[in-house]
Amino acid sequence: xxxxSDIQHRRVIEPNGNEVAKLSDLAVVPQGQxxxxxxxxxxxxGGERVVRWTELAQEIGHLRxxxxxxxxxxAPLPQEALRLSRDLMDKQxxxxxxxxxxxxxDLQLSEVDGQLRLVxxxxxxxxxxxxxxxEGLAERVVGLAGQKLPRGIIPWHLVETxxxxxxxxxxxxxxxxxxxxxxxxxxxxxxxxxxDERRAVFEELDVETAADALSEVDPEMQASIVSDLDExxxxxxxxxxxxxxxxxxxxxxxxxxxxxxxxxxxxxxxxDVEELLTYSEDSAGGIMTTDFIALPAELTAGAAIDxxxxxxxxxxxxxxxxxxxxxxxxxxxxxxxxxxxxxxATPITEVMDRNVLKVDVTSPKEEVAALIAKYNLxxxxxxxxxxxxxxxVTVDDVVDIMLPRGWRKRSLRSIAR
Amino acid sequence: MRGGRIARxxxxxxxxxxxxxxxxxxxxxxxxxxxxxxxxxxxxxxxTTYSSIxxxxxxxxxWLLFVASIGLGVIxxxxxxxxxxxxxxxxxxxxERFGVRWTxxxxxxxxxxxxxxxxxxxxxxxxxxEILGVPRIVSVPIAALGVWSLVVFFSYRFVERxxxxxxxxxLAYPISVLILKPDWPVVMSGLIPSIPTSPSALVFALxxxxxxxxxxxxxxxxxxxxxxxxxxxxxxxxxxxxxxxAAIAGLFAFFIIVVTGTVLYPAGIQVTSAEDAAQALVPLxxxxxxxLFAAGLCGASLLGAVVMPLSTSYAICEAFGWESxxxxxxxxxxxxxxxxxLMLALGATVVLIPGISLIPLIISAQIANGILLPxxxxxxxxxxxxxxVMGDAVNGRITTVLGWGVAALAGSLSLGYLFASFFAT
Numbered sequence: 126x127x128x129x130s131d132i133q134h135r136r137v138i139e140p141n142g143n144e145v146a147k148l149s150d151l152a153v154v155p156q157g158q159x160x161x162x163x164x165x166x167x168x169x170x171g172g173e174r175v176v177r178w179t180e181l182a183q184e185i186g187h188l189r190x191x192x193x194x195x196x197x198x199x200a201p202l203p204q205e206a207l208r209l210s211r212d213l214m215d216k217q218x219x220x221x222x223x224x225x226x227x228x229x230x231d232l233q234l235s236e237v238d239g240q241l242r243l244v245x246x247x248x249x250x251x252x253x254x255x256x257x258x259x260e261g262l263a264e265r266v267v268g269l270a271g272q273k274l275p276r277g278i279i280p281w282h283l284v285e286t287x288x289x290x291x292x293x294x295x296x297x298x299x300x301x302x303x304x305x306x307x308x309x310x311x312x313x314x315x316x317x318x319x320x321d322e323r324r325a326v327f328e329e330l331d332v333e334t335a336a337d338a339l340s341e342v343d344p345e346m347q348a349s350i351v352s353d354l355d356e357x358x359x360x361x362x363x364x365x366x367x368x369x370x371x372x373x374x375x376x377x378x379x380x381x382x383x384x385x386x387x388x389x390x391x392x393x394x395x396x397d398v399e400e401l402l403t404y405s406e407d408s409a410g411g412i413m414t415t416d417f418i419a420l421p422a423e424l425t426a427g428a429a430i431d432x433x434x435x436x437x438x439x440x441x442x443x444x445x446x447x448x449x450x451x452x453x454x455x456x457x458x459x460x461x462x463x464x465x466x467x468x469x470a471t472p473i474t475e476v477m478d479r480n481v482l483k484v485d486v487t488s489p490k491e492e493v494a495a496l497i498a499k500y501n502l503x504x505x506x507x508x509x510x511x512x513x514x515x516x517x518v519t520v521d522d523v524v525d526i527m528l529p530r531g532w533r534k535r536s537l538r539s540i541a542r
Numbered sequence: 543m544r545g546g547r548i549a550r551x552x553x554x555x556x557x558x559x560x561x562x563x564x565x566x567x568x569x570x571x572x573x574x575x576x577x578x579x580x581x582x583x584x585x586x587x588x589x590t591t592y593s594s595i596x597x598x599x600x601x602x603x604x605w606l607l608f609v610a611s612i613g614l615g616v617i618x619x620x621x622x623x624x625x626x627x628x629x630x631x632x633x634x635x636x637x638e639r640f641g642v643r644w645t646x647x648x649x650x651x652x653x654x655x656x657x658x659x660x661x662x663x664x665x666x667x668x669x670x671x672e673i674l675g676v677p678r679i680v681s682v683p684i685a686a687l688g689v690w691s692l693v694v695f696f697s698y699r700f701v702e703r704x705x706x707x708x709x710x711x712x713l714a715y716p717i718s719v720l721i722l723k724p725d726w727p728v729v730m731s732g733l734i735p736s737i738p739t740s741p742s743a744l745v746f747a748l749x750x751x752x753x754x755x756x757x758x759x760x761x762x763x764x765x766x767x768x769x770x771x772x773x774x775x776x777x778x779x780x781x782x783x784x785x786x787x788a789a790i791a792g793l794f795a796f797f798i799i800v801v802t803g804t805v806l807y808p809a810g811i812q813v814t815s816a817e818d819a820a821q822a823l824v825p826l827x828x829x830x831x832x833x834l835f836a837a838g839l840c841g842a843s844l845l846g847a848v849v850m851p852l853s854t855s856y857a858i859c860e861a862f863g864w865e866s867x868x869x870x871x872x873x874x875x876x877x878x879x880x881x882x883x884l885m886l887a888l889g890a891t892v893v894l895i896p897g898i899s900l901i902p903l904i905i906s907a908q909i910a911n912g913i914l915l916p917x918x919x920x921x922x923x924x925x926x927x928x929x930x931v932m933g934d935a936v937n938g939r940i941t942t943v944l945g946w947g948v949a950a951l952a953g954s955l956s957l958g959y960l961f962a963s964f965f966a967t
Contacts (some may be wrong), residue, residue, distance in 0.1 A: 215638050217863070227635070228863025246862060256642035319629030349662055349771035 128247065129232040130256055136187040137167055144187075145169060145194045150210040151234075152176070152202055158282040162234065164200055166208065166395055175200055179239065183420045207286070209243065211379075217317075218246060221283040226308035226317035230468040233278055233397045238440030243500040244283050249277020286507065304330055312341035315350075324353045327362070348377035352384070362390035369414035369522065372401035401516075402523040409493045412487040412523065413507045413516035418442055419449045420473060422456055427469030429459075441519055444503040448477045455506055457481060483508050486515055495500050574782070576618065576763070576787030585846035586666025587659065587714065587911075589839060590751045590904045592795045593819040595746050597812055598804025601732030604799060606747055608733055610754040611792030613948035618784045619952065620926040620937065620945060621760050625767030627935040628776050632764045633861035635913050635925050648921055655757045655852040655914045660889030661815050662907035663850060665900040668893050669816035670836040678893060685892035689847050690883065691700030693868060704849070708841020711834050718826040724804045734804075741962050748955045750834075751910025754795065755952070761857050761920060775826060777935075798822075814901055851885035891959040909959070916953040923949060 129151065136486055137146040145454045150166035152175070163520060165181055168175045171363075173532040181188045190197065207213060209232050220227050230252025233245035247255075247326045251274050260274075267274050285302040303311060303326065308496060311330070315323050315338065327335050329352055339347060351359045361369045363386060375383045375398060383402075387395050397415040404410025419436055420429050429446070446464065448457040455478030467476045483506045484493050497520055583769035595603050621632060628635060633652075637645045665684045666680035723823045763784070773778050806813070813819045820835035827834045835910045855878050865875040874877045893959070895905070923945045927937045937945065 215641055217634075225865070230642070230863070253642060253862065257646065319768070320773075321629050346771075351774065353771070 126235050128252075128255060129234060129259035130190075131236075132183075137181065137190060138187055139190050139193050142527065143433045145190070146174070152206045153243055154203065154205055155207050155286065159235075159237065159244050160207075160281070161276055162241040162243065163200060164206065164406050167194075169194070175202055184255060186287040190461045212493050213246075213286065213368050215444060217287055218277045219287065219314050220248070220283060221301060222283040224277065224306055224313060226314055227279070230277075230345070243281050245278040245280050246251055247276075247278050249275060251276055257469055267349060287318060287325075295340050301427060306336055308334060309341045315341060316346060316526075318348070320353060325351055327354055328358060329373065332365050333362050335362050340366055340370045344373065344377060347374045352382060353380065356385055360386050362397070364391050365395045367414050367416060368397040368401055369412065369516075370397045373406075373411075374405060375402060384532045393433055404486060407484065407490050409484045409488045409507045410515070411517060411528075412490050412493065413486075413518045414522070415516045417447060417504075417514070417517045419453070419514055420459075422448050422450050422474050426464055426471045426473055426476060428468040429464055429473050430469075440488065441504075441521070444519070445517075447481075447505075447506055447514055447517075448473055449514055454512045455481060455483060456535075458506070480504060484518075490523070490526055493518050494526040544659040548715070548955055555953070560751045571920075576783035576785070579789060582616060585659075585663065586669075586843040587753045587765060587846075587904055587908045588795065589798060590662075590666070590813070590819065591746070591840060591908050592798040592804045594813040594901070594905060595750060595804075595824065596799040596822070597806035597818070598744065599743060599839050600803045600807040601799065603604055603738070603743070603747060603750060604729070604732030604796065605735040605766070605801065606738075607614050607754065607795055609735075609951065609961055611811060612720050613751075613796070613944075613951065614755045614759075614791060614945045615785050615788030615950045616941065617755060617760060617922060617948060618763050618788055619781060620922055620941065621764040621769045621823050622772075622780050622784045624922075624926060624932065625764040626772050626774060628824045629768055630762045631860055631924075632922070633858065634840065635931065636921055636958070637861045639931060640929065641924060644784055644921075648918065649861055650663055651914045651917050652757060652761065652854060652857060655911050655918075656850050657885060657888065658907035658910040659756070659758060659850050660752075660847060660881050660885050662701055662904045663843045663846040664889045664893040665903045665907075667847065669900045669904075670840035670843065672819060673816050673832045673836040679902075680763075682890050682893050684848065686886050687846065689844065690886055692818065693848060693882075694853060702839050705841045705845040708837050709845065711838030711841065714796070714823050714826055714838070715794065718823060719797050720842050721826055722801065722804050729800055729803070741966065744958055744962055745909065746905075748912040748959045750912075751952055751955055752910070753908040754791065754916055754965070755915060755948070757915055757918040758911075760922060762849070762853055762868050765853070765856070774935075795914055814899070819901075824870035836851060837911060847886070847889070851882045851889075854885060855881040912952065913956040913959065916956060919949040919952060 133148060133150070135145050135148045137148055138144050138424065146167035146169040148165060149168040151162045151488065152164040153160035160257055162178045164175050165178050167176060172213075174194070174349045176197050180191050180197055182191065193299070202208075210522045213229050215229060217226050217227070217228050217244060227248040229246045229248060231247035232243060233247055234241055235244040236242075237244075239368070249260075251260060264274055266364070275514075283302070311326075311334070315326055318326070323346075323438065328340065339350065340521075342350065353365075354362070362534055366374070371394070375386065378386070387399060390398065401410070401413070401415060404413075416439075418433070418436065420432065424432065434442070434445075444463050446459045446461065447455060448459060450456055457474070457479045459473060459477045463476050464473070482500060482502070484496065486507050486509050493505060496502070497518070502520065504517045507516045507518060508514055592607075603869050624632070625628075626633065630638070633645070633649065634832045636648050640648075664682055671681040672678060738744045767780065767811065801814075802819070804816070805822045805825060805925040811818055811820075811821055816835065816839060817832060823831035823835055856866055858864075858881060859875070859878045862877075864877040867875055870878070892898070893900070922935075923942070925931050926945070927942055929936045
């Protein structure tokens with residue numbers, strides 16, 4: 126199977142054997158699993174010429190044109206075309222299988238049904254060695270030790286290109302493969318990208334995925350991503366995020382930017398976030414979320430289940446269901462299990478547990494973490510001085526506080542690359 | 543309907559009132575990379591080289607320091623602009639623009655330059671604690687192991703802050719200038735260029751340029767700009783930050799040369815050990831001069847020993863696409879961790895070679911940096927003048943001319959040095 130580095134710079138001859146050019150690049154339209162090579166870029170003494178790949182035949186050591194070069198028409202490259210050497214070689218791409226950013230050392234091509242196709246990106250040591258013409262030598266040296274050089278090829282259908290800015294023309298390829306990854310994986314990948322690539326990704330992902338991924342990104346970087354995004358887009362993503370996470374993020378922005386974004390957010394979400402922003406970052410109020418399920422005390426078990434069906438809450442909200450009176454004061458708590466096994470006509474006040482473990486909104490977050498750890502809770506309600514239910518702190522909000530220092534992911538790129 | 547109808551104009555009013563404060567806040571937000579890099583330049587190599595130059599040549603090389611500081615500002619500005627425009631680190635850009643072969647050359651240069659810097663840092667550590675009577679066979683292995691485990695197991699930011707406090711000991715130089723009241727007309731006469739003719743002046747001229755415009759600093763600068771995510775809108779602030787940083791670096795070097803040139807040069811004291819260099823602080827600190835100098839040198843060297851191997855490993859892994867990151871282990875990021883560990887181990891080992899003298903070792907490292915600097919400068923200039931890479935932020939004519947001027951100066955100094963040492967043997 127040939128590699129781009131093998132055939133690049135090959136001599137291009139006319140039918141009569143005259144050398145007229147060197148192959149300088151190949152181009153594909155990045156669609157389908159393994160895109161076909163459709164154009165060849167030739168370096169001629171008179172400058173660059175783009176011809177159809179079908180005008181060339183591969184022969185040993187060189188490429189032969191089917192006709193004289195001056196009789197062949199130029200085939201202009203469409204906007205969406207990718208030039209393999211210029212746009213991909215040595216660039217960073219995403220390995221969507223391993224969910225990480227890697228660098229392309231070489232590109233693997235293969236003849237499939239009579240068509241040369243781009244089948245893989247070589248990101249391994251072999252590719253590097255081949256580029257400096259030392260692959261054979263290294264292979265022999267390693268062979269002496271009875272070993273083999275490992276191959277590091279990612280099949281092309283698992284590769285996602287990052288938008289390449291070349292001559293200020295953005296090659297935009299929809300990042301569909303990226304959108305299929307787990308948001309946490311997207312976050313990891315995004316942390317490796319440059320500012321522009323990052324912005325492009327968050328502009329293109331659907332709002333929900335973007336919000337999930339943004340929640341997983343390192344806090345410092347979150348702020349810079351949101352500052353770079355278009356305001357409307359940023360507000361849309363913030364709307365989708367859990368209010369506590371949106372509030373944490375907004376906290377890191379400049380006052381001006383924060384005000385702008387909150388103004389643009391939807392009323393309900395904005396109100397939640399603004400409320401959260403008033404609490405100190407280190408208190409229960411600062412880490413709680415205002416998303417929780419509060420059931421009015423007068424409901425029966427059956428009516429409560431109907432209510433849940435209507436609300437269709439996220440999984441992490443259904444750990445505990447809180448029972449509140451007309452003024453929103455916390456009266457008790459019911460587990461989903463208790464609710465389901467109770468007879469439909471039973472008032473929920475009869476099945477609820479009146480001894481609710483709760484914390485005051487001003488308690489320090491370490492205390493909240495300690496309580497959750499001690500009683501093995503999944504969530505803990507947060508109330509004000511008058512026992513009014515304000516929010517809940519879930520276990521994932523306190524994991525960071527409980528982990529020892531070194532466990533937290535450290536972003537250390539700032540001491541240079 | 544989004545947002546409140548009233549909230550919006552109110553917000554706008556408040557914003558207008560805040561604008562002035564915001565401009566300053568925006569400056570503070572961008573401030574950092576340049577100024578921090580300016581301080582970081584004063585590591586073991588810098589202090590030792592400037593002290594030796596002041597002691598040996600008085601003020602006569604001040605003009606070169608002036609030129610080198612301007613050069614530092616010009617080149618750093620290019621790196622900062624490249625970081626802002628492309629959002630990519632320097633090694634990243636070199637790889638994408640010049641391909642594998644040139645990248646290997648650039649990275650070899652970086653490894654040699656930074657490797658010799660690591661040696662210099664450990665020499666600085668050894669020299670500073672020898673003032674306090676601790677032999678290097680004890681201090682160096684402890685420092686190497688300490689640095690390694692600090693980086694691997696603890697927070698880098700914490701270490702950085704702690705060491706910065708030690709480095710503040712070098713504030714002793716500007717304060718000394720106030721006490722010493724040097725003869726300013728004589729000092730300023732050093733700003734008149736005089737071409738170094740004696741071989742030793744040439745050597746120190748090269749070391750001065752090498753330590754002022756360290757290749758490492760250029761990579762570091764661009765990386766911090768990228769990491770900070772400085773936007774194109776705040777590029778103007780970033781420029782101020784860079785020039786401020788270069789000015790700080792230049793001023794600090796200036797103070798060191800003025801102090802050593804006033805105290806050591808007339809007394810004929812040459813800097814052959816850290817104690818000699820510390821003598822310059824005696825008028826200020828008396829008996830405590832040694833302790834003061836040792837604290838500063840030790841802090842600066844440790845800081846360098848932490849940052850240098852890390853920054854090198856990041857740059858190299860980025861260029862070749864290898865996994866990098868401190869929170870990864872040897873299996874996840876084999877090249878990164880091995881490089882980092884090896885550089886520390888090698889740096890420490892060289893210093894422990896029996897009978898090796900520390901000050902010449904530190905100076906040699908700066909010479910190595912000076913010799914290699916032109917190669918990195920060519921890469922930087924080629925990138926910064928490339929419209930494909932830089933778009934509208936491409937170098938202007940004046941910047942380009944200044945940049946090539948710096949490269950020519952650095953190039954002729956290193957060629958002159960190589961030429962001279964060739965004929966000497």
